[in-house]
Amino acid sequence: MNILYDERVDGALPAVDKAKVLAQLRHALPDLEILHRAEDLRPYECDGLSAYRVVPLLVVLPERMEQVQTLLKLCHANQVPVVARGAGTGLSGGALPLEKGILLVMARFNRIIEVNPQGRFARVQPGVRNLAISQAAAPHGLYYAPDPSSQIACSIGGNVAENAGGVHCLKYGLTVHNLLRVDILTVEGEHLTLGSDALDSPGFDLLALFTGSEGMLGIVTEVTVKLLPKPQVARVLLASFDSVEAAGRAVADIIGAGIIPGGLEMMDNLSIRAAEDFIHAGYPVDAAAMLLCELDGVEADVREDCERVEAVLKQAGATDVRLARDEAERVRFWAGRKNAFPAVGRISPDYYCMDGTIPRRELPAVLRGIEELSREFGLRVANVFHAGDGNMHPLILFDANQPGELARAEALGARILELCVAVGGSITGEHGVGREKINQMCAQFSSEEITLFHAVKHAFDPAGLLNPGKNIPTLHRCAEFGSMHIHQGKLPFPELERF
Amino acid sequence: MNILYDERVDGALPAVDKAKVLAQLRHALPDLEILHRAEDLRPYECDGLSAYRVVPLLVVLPERMEQVQTLLKLCHANQVPVVARGAGTGLSGGALPLEKGILLVMARFNRIIEVNPQGRFARVQPGVRNLAISQAAAPHGLYYAPDPSSQIACSIGGNVAENAGGVHCLKYGLTVHNLLRVDILTVEGEHLTLGSDALDSPGFDLLALFTGSEGMLGIVTEVTVKLLPKPQVARVLLASFDSVEAAGRAVADIIGAGIIPGGLEMMDNLSIRAAEDFIHAGYPVDAAAMLLCELDGVEADVREDCERVEAVLKQAGATDVRLARDEAERVRFWAGRKNAFPAVGRISPDYYCMDGTIPRRELPAVLRGIEELSREFGLRVANVFHAGDGNMHPLILFDANQPGELARAEALGARILELCVAVGGSITGEHGVGREKINQMCAQFSSEEITLFHAVKHAFDPAGLLNPGKNIPTLHRCAEFGSMHIHQGKLPFPELERF
Numbered sequence: 001m002n003i004l005y006d007e008r009v010d011g012a013l014p015a016v017d018k019a020k021v022l023a024q025l026r027h028a029l030p031d032l033e034i035l036h037r038a039e040d041l042r043p044y045e046c047d048g049l050s051a052y053r054v055v056p057l058l059v060v061l062p063e064r065m066e067q068v069q070t071l072l073k074l075c076h077a078n079q080v081p082v083v084a085r086g087a088g089t090g091l092s093g094g095a096l097p098l099e100k101g102i103l104l105v106m107a108r109f110n111r112i113i114e115v116n117p118q119g120r121f122a123r124v125q126p127g128v129r130n131l132a133i134s135q136a137a138a139p140h141g142l143y144y145a146p147d148p149s150s151q152i153a154c155s156i157g158g159n160v161a162e163n164a165g166g167v168h169c170l171k172y173g174l175t176v177h178n179l180l181r182v183d184i185l186t187v188e189g190e191h192l193t194l195g196s197d198a199l200d201s202p203g204f205d206l207l208a209l210f211t212g213s214e215g216m217l218g219i220v221t222e223v224t225v226k227l228l229p230k231p232q233v234a235r236v237l238l239a240s241f242d243s244v245e246a247a248g249r250a251v252a253d254i255i256g257a258g259i260i261p262g263g264l265e266m267m268d269n270l271s272i273r274a275a276e277d278f279i280h281a282g283y284p285v286d287a288a289a290m291l292l293c294e295l296d297g298v299e300a301d302v303r304e305d306c307e308r309v310e311a312v313l314k315q316a317g318a319t320d321v322r323l324a325r326d327e328a329e330r331v332r333f334w335a336g337r338k339n340a341f342p343a344v345g346r347i348s349p350d351y352y353c354m355d356g357t358i359p360r361r362e363l364p365a366v367l368r369g370i371e372e373l374s375r376e377f378g379l380r381v382a383n384v385f386h387a388g389d390g391n392m393h394p395l396i397l398f399d400a401n402q403p404g405e406l407a408r409a410e411a412l413g414a415r416i417l418e419l420c421v422a423v424g425g426s427i428t429g430e431h432g433v434g435r436e437k438i439n440q441m442c443a444q445f446s447s448e449e450i451t452l453f454h455a456v457k458h459a460f461d462p463a464g465l466l467n468p469g470k471n472i473p474t475l476h477r478c479a480e481f482g483s484m485h486i487h488q489g490k491l492p493f494p495e496l497e498r499f
Numbered sequence: 500m501n502i503l504y505d506e507r508v509d510g511a512l513p514a515v516d517k518a519k520v521l522a523q524l525r526h527a528l529p530d531l532e533i534l535h536r537a538e539d540l541r542p543y544e545c546d547g548l549s550a551y552r553v554v555p556l557l558v559v560l561p562e563r564m565e566q567v568q569t570l571l572k573l574c575h576a577n578q579v580p581v582v583a584r585g586a587g588t589g590l591s592g593g594a595l596p597l598e599k600g601i602l603l604v605m606a607r608f609n610r611i612i613e614v615n616p617q618g619r620f621a622r623v624q625p626g627v628r629n630l631a632i633s634q635a636a637a638p639h640g641l642y643y644a645p646d647p648s649s650q651i652a653c654s655i656g657g658n659v660a661e662n663a664g665g666v667h668c669l670k671y672g673l674t675v676h677n678l679l680r681v682d683i684l685t686v687e688g689e690h691l692t693l694g695s696d697a698l699d700s701p702g703f704d705l706l707a708l709f710t711g712s713e714g715m716l717g718i719v720t721e722v723t724v725k726l727l728p729k730p731q732v733a734r735v736l737l738a739s740f741d742s743v744e745a746a747g748r749a750v751a752d753i754i755g756a757g758i759i760p761g762g763l764e765m766m767d768n769l770s771i772r773a774a775e776d777f778i779h780a781g782y783p784v785d786a787a788a789m790l791l792c793e794l795d796g797v798e799a800d801v802r803e804d805c806e807r808v809e810a811v812l813k814q815a816g817a818t819d820v821r822l823a824r825d826e827a828e829r830v831r832f833w834a835g836r837k838n839a840f841p842a843v844g845r846i847s848p849d850y851y852c853m854d855g856t857i858p859r860r861e862l863p864a865v866l867r868g869i870e871e872l873s874r875e876f877g878l879r880v881a882n883v884f885h886a887g888d889g890n891m892h893p894l895i896l897f898d899a900n901q902p903g904e905l906a907r908a909e910a911l912g913a914r915i916l917e918l919c920v921a922v923g924g925s926i927t928g929e930h931g932v933g934r935e936k937i938n939q940m941c942a943q944f945s946s947e948e949i950t951l952f953h954a955v956k957h958a959f960d961p962a963g964l965l966n967p968g969k970n971i972p973t974l975h976r977c978a979e980f981g982s983m984h985i986h987q988g989k990l991p992f993p994e995l996e997r998f
Contacts (some may be wrong), residue, residue, distance in 0.1 A: 258728025
C-alpha cells in the first residue's frame with residue numbers, strides 16, 4: 001500500500017467551462033473578489049502538506065455570508081465542486097484544491113462577534129485565528145483550550161473541520177469538546193444551527209458529527225466556543241530515561257496514578273539532540289528518551305501533583321528528574337519541544353511527519369516496533385509526540401535527492417501506520433485524513449463502515465460536491481488497494497465514487 | 500401545542516401476523532426466550548414514563564449476540580419494527596413498545612468483560628447497570644463518572660441511547676464525553692465499531708452521532724467507557740437565598756469565577772420544604788431558594804475552592820452559607836436533594852417532571868417566567884435541578900382526579916419548554932425526546948434541520964424499522980402542529996413518515 005495518494009485528481013469529475021463559471025459568478029455576485037489568472041491562483045495550490053499541489057479552477061474570497069450562500073446555490077445548480085479553505089495550515093491536504101472546482105477561502109471572516117465572560121463562551125466568525133480567541137478572552141482571565149502548533153495562524157473554521165488538537169488535549173479535550181454551537185451553510189446554501197447555547201441539544205448530535213468532517217458536510221459560518229479559566233500556575237518536570245520503552249511505560253504509570261497533566265510530551269534521543277543543538281534548552285543529550293510533564297491548576301494542587309509525578313517517574317526508572325526552577329526555564333523546556341520539528345529539519349535534508357494514535361498502554365511496544373522498522377528500512381526516525389494521549393508523530397528522515405529514498409520513506413510511514421492500527425489505534429490523531437491518508441482509511445475500516453460513512457455524506461451532500469476525494473475513500477479505491485470486497489460489483493453510492 | 504403525544508401509535512405501520520412472526524422466530528432461534536402471552540407482555544408495556552402504555556407484539560430476551568444478529572436479519576427481511584430496551588428506566592418513553600413491533604430486551608447482556616486500570620477503561624455488555632461499572636472499578640480507585648439518578652438500575656446501553664447525564668455532568672461531562680468505543684449491530688444485523696480504543700478516530704464521528712440517538716440507528720452490543728480516578732475529598736456548601744433569581748445569579752457567578760464544582764444544584768422553597776419534611780436534611784425551610792455546591796479534588800485545592808465559593812455566594816446575596824461539618828452531614832445534604840422528587844410526590848397527588856436546558860445566564864429570567872406561568876395556570880411548580888449546567892427540572896403539581904388539571908399541567912409544561920427554547924435553550928437536557936417530546940422538536944428545529952435528521956436516520960435505517968415514532972418527528976407531524984411548511988406537499992423520506 002502506497003501512503004501517497006495517487007495522482008488521479010479531478011480525473012473523474014465532469015468537465016467544467018471555466019469562462020462560463022466565471023461569467024456566471026460575476027453576474028450573480030458583482031462585488032465578490034474572484035481570482036482566475038494563473039499567477040493569482042498559484043499561492044493557493046496547496047495547504048500545509050505541500051507535497052500535493054493542484055491549481056484550482058477559481059479562487060473566491062467572500063466577505064459577507066450572503067455571498068457564500070449565493071455562491072453555494074450557484075455551484076449546486078451547476079454541479080461545480082467546492083473546496084473550503086481557512087488559513088491553509090492543514091497537514092493532510094484537506095484543503096487541496098481541484099482543477100475543476102472552486103476554492104472557497106473563508107479567511108476574511110475574521111470578526112470576533114462576542115466574548116461573554118459570564119457565559120464563558122465566545123462567538124466568532126470562521127476565519128478568526130485560534131490564538132486570537134484566547135487573546136480576546138485574556139482580559140477576563142479566560143482562554144480557548146485547544147492549541148494546535150499552528151495556533152498563531154490556523155483558523156477556527158479549519159479547527160472545526162479537522163477537529164484540531166494540541167499539547168493540552170489530554171486534559172482539556174479536542175476541538176469537539178470545546179464547542180457549544182456551529183452555524184453552517186449546506187451544499188444548497190441553507191443555513192443550519194448545530195448544537196445550541198445550552199449544554200445539550202436534542203435530536204442526533206450533528207455538531208459532533210460535523211466536527212472533523214473535513215469540509216465534506218457543509219461550510220462553517222459561525223462558531224461558538226467554550227472558554228476556560230486560565231490555570232493559576234503551571235510547572236514542568238523533565239525526566240530522562242535510558243530506553244524509549246521505559247519512558248513509554250512511565251507515561252502509562254502517570255495516567256494510571258490518576259494524574260492528568262496539562263501536557264505530557266515525549267522525545268527520543270534523536271529529537272533531543274536535534275532540539276538541543278538548535279534551541280539550547282538544557283536537554284539531557286545522552287538520554288535515550290525524555291518526558292516533559294506539565295502540571296497546571298491552583299498552587300497547592302500543582303505542588304502536590306509535582307511531588308507525586310516525580311515519585312512515579314523515579315519508580316518507573318527515570319535516571320534523572322528536574323523541575324524547571326523558574327518560569328524562564330519552563331519556557332525554555334517548552335521552546336525545545338515546540339521547535340523539535342524544525343530542529344529535525346536541520347539534521348536531515350527532508351523529513352516526513354506521521355500522525356497516528358494508539359492506546360497509551362501500547363506505547364512501549366509500538367516504540368520498539370518503530371525502532372525495528374527504522375533498521376529494516378535503513379532510515380532514521382525521530383519520535384517527538386503527545387505521549388499522554390497516545391498521539392505519535394514519528395518523523396522519518398530521508399534525502400529526496402537520493403534515488404528511491406522518498407519511496408522508502410513512504411513505505412516505512414505506511415508500515416508505521418499499519419502498526420498503529422494493528423494495536424487498536426488509528427491512522428490519524430490530529431492532522432486529519434484529507435488527501436494524504438485516504439488509502440489508509442481502507443485499512444482502518446470495514447466495507448460496511450466505509451459504506452455507512454458514504455451514507456452519512458449522502459445525507460448532507462447527495463451529489464458529492466463538497467470537497468470530493470478527501471477523508472472518506474470510495475469503495476472502488478479500497479477494492480483497488482486489495483483490502484475490500486465489492487459485492488457483485490455494486491456500489492451503493494455511485495455519485496460519491498468519482499474519486 | 501399539546502405536550503403529550505397523541506394516540507396514533509402503530510396506526511400507520513403495516514399489519515403484522517403475530518402467529519407467523521412467532522413461528523418464524525421459534526424456527527430460526529429455537530433457544531431464544533420469547534414472551535407472547537398477554538400476561539407476560541404486560542410488564543413491558545411502558546418504561547419510566549408510565550403515562551404511555553402499549554402492549555408489544557412480542558418480547559424477546561436474548562442471551563447471546565448471535566441471537567440478536569439473527570433476530571435483526573429476520574425482522575429486516577420481514578420488515579418488522581424493533582424497539583430496543585435496557586432496564587426500562589427512561590423518562591421520555593424512548594423504550595415504549597409498538598403493538599406491531601418486537602421489544603428487544605438487552606437486560607441479560609450484563610457481563611463486565613474487562614476493567615483495565617492502567618488503560619483507565621472498562622469494556623462492558625450493554626445490560627450492565629451504570630453503578631455496577633463504578634463498583635467493579637472501585638478496587639482500583641476508579642469510577643465511571645456519569646451518574647443519572649437511576650444509576651442503581653439503569654443500563655449502560657440505555658445510557659448510550661439517551662446520552663444520560665447526572666449531578667456530576669457539569670464537571671465530568673455527559674455519557675458521550677466518557678465513551679471510547681461502542682460496538683453496534685445495524686438494522687441489517689451487521690457488526691460495526693464506532694470510535695476506537697485510542698483517543699480519536701478518523702472519518703466522521705459516528706460514535707458521537709450514535710450516542711443519544713435513542714435506539715433509532717442501531718443496537719448497542721458492547722460499550723468501552725473511560726474510568727476516572729475517584730476524587731480524594733469532596734465537601735459541600737449549602738447557601739440560602741431570599742429569591743430564586745438571586746440564587747440563579749449566584750450560579751452564573753460561581754462559574755464565572757472560574758470554578759467548576761463537582762455538583763451545583765438548586766432547590767426552591769416548595770422543594771426545600773417537601774424534602775425537609777421527608778428527609779430532615781437540615782434545610783433552611785424559610786429560604787426562597789438554596790444551592791448545594793460540591794467541590795471535589797485534592798485536599799488543598801478543595802479547601803481553597805470552598806473559601807472562594809463562599810465569598811462568591813455572599814457577594815451574590817446569600818443570606819446564609821454553611822459548609823457540611825462532616826461526611827455525615829454532607830451525605831444528609833445530598834439525601835435531601837436526591838429524594839426531592841419523591842418528597843414532592845408526598846405533597847401532591849400527581850406531578851409532571853419537565854426537563855429543559857437553558858444557557859446558565861438565563862436562569863434568573865426563566866425562573867421568574869416559570870413563577871408567572873405557575874400563577875397564570877393556577878398550578879404549583881417545584882424547581883429542583885442541575886443549576887450548574889442549566890438543566891432544569893420543574894415539577895408541575897396537579898391532581899389527576901380534578902377534571903381538567905392534567906390537561907392544564909400539560910399545557911403549562913409545554914409553555915415552560917417553549918420558554919426554554921425562546922432563550923436559546925433546548926426541550927430536553929438529559930431525559931431524551933422519546934415519545935414524550937416529539938411535538939416540541941417541531942418548535943426546536945427548522946424544517947431543514949428536521950429533514951437533515953431524517954436523512955441521517957435514512958443513512959442507517961432506510962426502511963425506518965428501528966424504534967419508529969420516537970425522537971425525530973415526521974415533517975407531516977410538524978406541519979400538523981402548525982410550525983412547519985411542507986413544500987408542495989412533498990416529503991423527502993416518505994418511508995420515515997409513518998408516524
